[in-house]
Amino acid sequence: MKKSLICVSCPLGCPIEVEIENGEVISVTGNTCKRGDAYARTEITNPMRSLTTSVKVEGGVHPVVPVKSAGPIPKDKMFDCMKVINNACVKAPVKIGDVVIENIFYNFPSHDDLLHYPSMTKQDMRFDYDTVCGG
Numbered sequence: 001m002k003k004s005l006i007c008v009s010c011p012l013g014c015p016i017e018v019e020i021e022n023g024e025v026i027s028v029t030g031n032t033c034k035r036g037d038a039y040a041r042t043e044i045t046n047p048m049r050s051l052t053t054s055v056k057v058e059g060g061v062h063p064v065v066p067v068k069s070a071g072p073i074p075k076d077k078m079f080d081c082m083k084v085i086n087n088a089c090v091k092a093p094v095k096i097g098d099v100v101i102e103n104i105f106y107n108f109p110s111h112d113d114l115l116h117y118p119s120m121t122k123q124d125m126r127f128d129y130d131t132v133c134g135g
């Protein structure tokens with residue numbers, strides 16, 4: 001089976017073809033550099049995305065603050081992360097760079113999730129914008 005992707009690792013956006021057999025990547029073509037190869041393999045086997053959203057604030061000027069994951073999160077864990085984030089509420093004041101949810105994976109109902117992502121045992125959600133939410 002062949003799958004077409006557009007590499008999003010840089011603005012060039014190389015069109016990439018990935019050949020897959022029994023769920024394994026056999027070949028990657030069309031990439032201009034090694035980053036494209038790595039992107040394609042990850043995208044097929046364990047797609048990752050940064051999560052950008054907002055979290056509720058108590059006692060601040062604004063009802064919510066924008067937050068972003070400190071790094072990419074497995075795509076299939078986005079909804080689990082959003083459940084944690086939607087139930088979270090931080091106390092004002094918060095400032096850029098503050099960790100508003102420490103190690104979000106430990107907030108999942110089952111820590112077994114962590115076993116599948118050994119390189120991601122810690123993933124924080126951080127306040128992301130250059131503003132201060134005073135309270």
Ligand code: SF4
Nearest residue numbers: 007010013014032036
């Ligand atoms: S393959 Fe390399 S050059 Fe092409 S879009 Fe990806 S990172 Fe950029």
